[in-house]
Amino acid sequence: MVTRPSSAPQRPRTASRQRAIFSEVLLVEVKPGTQKLAGPSQGRDIRSTRESRPLSANGFAARTRHVPALMLSNASKYAIIEPKVMESHRSVAGRCPRRLRIERLKKKYESQDIQRLLTERGVDVTLPWYEDKSPLPIEAFDNKDLDLRTPLEWLALGTNPDTGRYEKPLPVLALWRDPENSVGHWRRAVVMQYDSRVEKFEIQYEDAEPTDAGGRRGMMEFLPRLRVMFRGEDPEVFANRVEEAYKSRAAADCLLRYNFYIDNMPTDDVQQLNCDQMDWLRKAVKTGRPGSTVDTADLELTLQEVQLDFARAMNRVTFDTHILQGSADPWYTLLLPYVEKGFVAQAVQGKPPAPWKGRISIPRHRFAETFAKLCFTLRVRPEVVFALQGIKAQSEQGLNENIFGIDESRPLRLDEFRQNLRSSCAEAALALKEEYPAALQSIVLREFDNVEKGWFNVREKNVDLYRHGKLRRFLLLARLIMQDFLRNLAKHSVSRYVTTIERLAPLEIIADSFASVRSTFRTSLQTPLLAVEMRPVESHDGVRLDFLTDPQRFVPTALDAYNAGLQILNEVYPLERLMIPPRLQSSDGPSLIEAFQSDEDWVEDGYRRIHAAMEAGCAGPAKYLATLQSWEPLLNRNPNSFVDHFFRDRTGEPEPSDQEIQSAISEEMRLRRELWKLPETIDVGMFEVTTKDVRKALAAKHEITHLLLMERLVRRLRTQMDDTICDVRSLLSMITKTPKTVLELVEMRKSLSQLPERISQIKQRITAHLQLYDEIESFCHHLSPEDFRMRWELIAAPHQARAHLAQKAAAMQEYEAEFVRELLSEQDELQERLKEIEDTLKLFRTQPAYWDISSLSMARDAVESLWERIELAQEDAQKINKKEVVLERKTTDYSQIHHFSMTLNPFYQVWAIVYGFHEDEAKWQLGAIEDKDALRRKLLQTCQVLEKTVKSLQMGNWPAPIVQLGEQQLLKMEEFQILLLSVDHPHHEPDESDHDRTE
Template sequence: MPQENGYHGNRQNSSRSIHSRASTAGNDDGIDRSRRNRELRERGYYSELATIDPDTRFQISQQAPIAHDDVLRETFRLSNSARASIFDLQGIDVAQILANSKEGEFTTEYKRSDIYLEKTYEPKVFMPFYTAPYKLPRKVEIERRKRLYLSLDLPSLLEERNIDTDKLMPKYVPADKVVTLNIPNEDPAPFDSFLPLYYFDDTDFEIWTPESWLALGHDPFTGLNKPLPGVALLPNIPADQITDIKDSNLRFHWHNVSIHDYDAEQQLWLVTPDDREHDVFDMYRSTKRSRKEIEAAENGSRSGASSATNGLYIYSNFSYTLKVFAGHRHNYSPDGTHGRYWVPRIQLHFLAEDPRVFADRVAKAYHDRKRTEAELRSTLFIDCMPTDGTGKLDDERIKRMIELTKTSAISKTIKDEYVTPIVEEVNLDYARTMNSMIFENVTQSDPISFAFITLPIKQRRPVPRSGCISIPEYSFNEVFDQFKFISLLTSKSAIDALKLVRTECDYVVNNLSLLQKNFPKHVKLDEFESMQVNQTSTTHMYLTDTWKNNLRQGIKTQFIDVGRGWYNINESDYHIYKVSKLKTFIERVKFMMQDTLRFLVQDSCQNYVRMIVDACTPVLDMKEGFKWPKDDLITTPYKPPKNPLFHLDLTIDQAGPRYVTSYESFPNIILGAFDRAILQTHAIPQIEKDVMENIFWGGEMLRLESVALQEKKVIEWRETLQKAVYASLVPLKAYADAYESYAPLMNLNIDQYIKDFEKTEKSIEDYRNEILVHIHEKDKLEKSIPTSIIIGPYFISAHKLREALSNKRKALVEALLASQTRKARTKTEELNDTFRDIQRKLYEKANNAEDLSEHREWMKSVPEQVDDKKDDIQKVLEEYVVLDEFMYNLSNEDFGLKYGVLAWPWKIRTMLEQVEEQHKEDEDRFKKLQVQDTATLNDKIDQLIMSVAGLSGHMSMDRAHEVANECRKLNKALKECVEASQTYNNRERLL
């Protein structure tokens, strides 16, 4: 049989060490035997009884004991002190080393041989601590048993008992596996086991309770709890590699393990394999802190991947593992990836117990399981036998059985449709009994052929001492009279009244609630508060009005005709009423009403707490400091199993992201509704005054006792509610904080943004890039911001915020496009002004031939000027490319400007043609004017010639001044004619 090296290694090493010491002592031939015999040896009191070779355990008495001088004090002398210069710290980053160091209470590296206490190996003995003369001492017996137990090999002991270790654990059996029965000299029924072994564990073999076992690991000197050594039946591969514990390829062996903890609820032990030399243990001194950690761990859920049907629990819940280790025993942190196993006691052997007894325990469980499985197979064979031909009970017997069952008044009203299935079941049981008798006769008649069948062992019923039922000796009449005297149920009116009271109370418990627990959809906090207030007020009004009046009217109706006696409803004397049964009846009704109130409060509060906690289930483990990932605002891992309860609108203002309804109000409102519901039940009046109206009642009306706010259960509900609500606020606040990056965008002033953007000259590409950035961010936020998200009990609506941020980005794009439009409009108008100047100059009228000639010369440069402006037109059109690219809707004015500037070259060409036609007309007109002007000039010249010729006739000096003036006029006129002639000559050349 394959065995685990670690287990046999420890056993064999300990044995070899003992034998090696014995052989060394026995073969010491270098010492003279005679001299050694003459030397006096120190005697050990009873010690020689507990050792193999006592000579090696003691020193020679003539020799001085070995001593080591204490030189510790010498190290404090200056001459023995180390110089500081010999320590070179250059190149060592001390700060980094300290930052990477792990702090803990106790972190010590231990060897496996060091962590176990000596008493964890000591067996249990029943011997007195005081040793009588000539008796074996207790310590010697313990030492002997310890060595004996360590020398025994558990797998070998199981082999001696014909137990195959590999068959202790049940495994899957292939469907096509063939089982050969009745093989000579072998097991006649070699079926594979399918039941767990721990089902058949006999606890009578146990010598310690689990608490006592764990107490062996307590070190009284350090206050630490250390593990216990043991051997456990574990698989041959690590726990994290096991997919199915019933896998037929798995092999189980006995491994050396450390035992750490015990689960009393599931009766399992926590063990770790000892497959390394060193482990790190973080141990806790404080027992009080350990108890707190244990309570915290036990209040949590144990959700490890386990195989409960096979006795091996593979624990994988890391958080709970830390709680159990840190709080109860120690924090075990192995270097590699190793499994921790929860195993039952039948698979765990403590080194402090007798291996032979444990082997007997395993063997007994093994054989009990084998016999049980054989009996189950036999039962299955009987169940599979046909029932045809086995017969049935005759009708006479069935009739007699039915008559015997209908002896009471209630049983006589049983319907036949309920009796028929029972009769069929009795017939089936009868047929199975017949088959069982046939099966037993057949198998017992040929035991060799049916050796693979094991019949169940029949248990004999004990014979009763008497055939009659013993009757106690007392007077039935006296007891009945006493019971009748004190009982309320002797009057039909009282019974009917109690029935009515119970009906009304049941209606309150089953149909009313102080708090609303069903919400078809999520509601806002103020709506939630209003609904809870209305529910509580409605129920309170029913209790104080309808319920009380129904009870009062029902009781008075039942007792109104009773008259004088125990139930006199018209009694006016309080002292007589106090000793009557009616007083007791009213007290009972009061208790029933208080019980109803208590159950009403309990059900309402419990349902309310369950509703809130169920909605908060995904976020119960949230701690302060949680940060919501800003790159994922859509996905939520915190959806409750049912619909969320509360509706919140997320928004962003100058203060940053927040909820329209402050999340800080949720604890007060939720807990306030809880407290209000309980307090409303403290004002329910008793009905005694309303029923006994003829008795004078002084003072205030008494109230029914209800559940108090200080009761333990109410405090637990409130703490649970408070913890759940506050835990749910952590991711809620974190989610709002994740929108902090959108606050600058939401609070951005668009006009100021455009002004800042236009402070420097921006190119078309700058506008395009800036617009693309906003469009990309708009698409990004529409993809990254959900319309709604569910976080625990909260339905967060981000639709308006998402739309507002998207519109803000859109508005920024619109503002940039408008800015670009203004820029393009300015450049377009400047270019239009240039063309308008050309147009205005083209349409200027020529007043004479010179102007016409000059205008013609200028017109020759117009095409060139237009060609020069084509680049400007192209640049202006490029300004509109960005607007066209983003499909910006231009105004009619801007649209006209854009395409107007594009039409200017054509307009100029058209105008040039028109002006040229006009110039031709002007030329003809100017030619006609030239002829007229020339004729007029000639006439004027003729007149001047005649005037000049007439000057010779003035000879008188008296008219000298007149003649001089005339000459000056003629001179001026001649000059004008010369100038006119020159002008006309030039015009003639021009025309």
């Protein structure tokens, strides 16, 4: 589907006019030689010098006015806005497909920057003071006829037809103003709804607010239509709409000021209507209508208004005259255009003088000779004149073709730059090699179609007639026109190409720092044309910074495109090759139009200038790279080795303190923040250098080092906190321990007196740990829940220890009372045991059974049992006395235990010696003892002890039988010694008496 081509100026399209245009859809019928339209103008040929040729895809699309529209897709979260062109849905041979046309428009709309378009039109709405330039609301000057759809129709495109709900918000660009400085920013947003009462769209921003303190994502705001641009509408149309609104408001503001100045001028000294004029007005009013009566009061009021209007007119004359004469008033330049349109300016300037003659003078000449020359030329027939006029017009139109089209909307990478130049050359080649000759051919065929026989017969088949006819000279002239056109096009294209490259190439580049590069251009500040990316590159020397694409590679690309584009202009076929059969063409004629030579001065000069400009532009990235090479040691840093060296793990030196570690962490964080000042992209002359990967790699080194240092510091904190917790727990276990003995009670009482000082020391350690913990948290380091638990355990530890200490002090008295009760019980028990010992001693003194040698074993066991009981009682008495001392009680006298021991000792020694002697004598007789000397020495010592014991028994008033028992055993031991001496003599022979004695 196409619209009817028209060269008339387009009016603003209202919704009704758009529907009318959509209804007048024309179907195209392509026929050889002509192009007819079926529809409201069916059967009418398109015959004009500019539109009577078969149109190609690009040519027809350029002539056809497109209408942006929306096409929704249910496959995404938001409605996808696509431009919809007035193009046939069915692909037609030789014409651009509809889908390709849509994709081209999408790329075109996406590549256009609304802020740049408004700035080019002199409307920079992002300035903070722009909304305060006029008190008039801008919405009142919005030309809604430029909008393709009403607001409700826009929202209907995002409505689900099944549910009838607005489910897919439309993507837009919204003008957001910073609340702090009122600077405007065009931000991505989506339309949520439309408030018809205030005629504003409710939009929701997709990205966060661009503020230093951090923005809020998803902020809602109500904006008028002039601050909301749908992503599917033409940015140029929207920019024109905004420009028209602001300029209309400025014009209205100027008119208001103009009328305000005139209305407020004083009227006291201004000329008034005289009495005759007032009387004439009164008579005219009264005699205006027959039979009508006029109230005198109303008449006077009317006359007063007339006087005011007359005074205002006189003030306007004065004011306009003052403006026309020139004034230093700042509003002079703004008010002058409106004053020049008034009646005062026309009266002052006056009308232009009338010409003296009503004809054009022609110099004298020989008419017959001039007419003869005219008849000899080719321009004697109207079809020839129209054909040449069409050829020149088509050639002039082709001068707008740009062979070296460069996309300046965004920086281009090497492949994009190469593809951009190639596509531009390819489009130019298509237009020059196919469309341009075909258009000229259609013009000639259309004009010479009615010529049947004669000099300009395009159907001529005779070689002689063609070679001697004027058609050949006409085609030669057409070839010269084409040659001039191609040469002029080449010069214009080279001039534009060279001018563009030189304009974008910097004259001087100064790299002050990694974040500041100053570039000086021939004109004002230019946007970068090319884009290169800087990345860390592995090499044999380590990691270094280098460009992913060498900027010098752009130089041959630009020069190759220059040569290829100029080569295209010398590959165009002349019109004769297309219209005349080969057999009629001369063999010596040129097969191609040679517009210029490659060695001409302007061609070589363009080549040199492009080469010099590109070389100057490529020097900028190299200078900027030199400023970043100081960071290469950081790229080659091993964070683990760096941290090990910092902590002196392998040198044996003491580890750094916590303050040193924190200083190192702060330094790493500071350096990382400095690195984040490195922009992701920076303009270096005609290049946009992307340093995102470099910044990421450098910041990662500081980040990893910072994390490793932080892990070491956290590990140290955990160790210190763990040790302190162990000390606290041991302290709490000491406090909560129950004393089992009096000594433990005393030790606990002594240790409890020292615990407050120890708790204070632990509290100081805990304070240092908590301070270190807070400093680690200030670095925004994520600590584990276990660290958090340990922190709160340490915080509560001193208070908990003091609470347990207070409770323990109260419980100590109960423990002491309990030990006193146990002491009294032990004392009673010991007294009972002493009574039993005393009774047993009485039995040993009174019972003869303990004096009889025949009951040796029984007596010895009884004596040993009593002796053990006395020793045990002695030990218990000592323990009781110790407890009494510890408990600060009066010491009990247990000296009777010593008396018992002294009393029982002789008796115990007698029975022990007797029992031992009997055992040794039995072993001797059985031959179990071989060392007679040792036995003899033992008997000697035992005899000495027994003598003393017998004396002790006598002194202790023991019964006589026990004393006699000791004396008898003493005699036996002496006899046994004599026996041992006789057995040891070598010449002694035992007799019967010895044998009996032995038995």
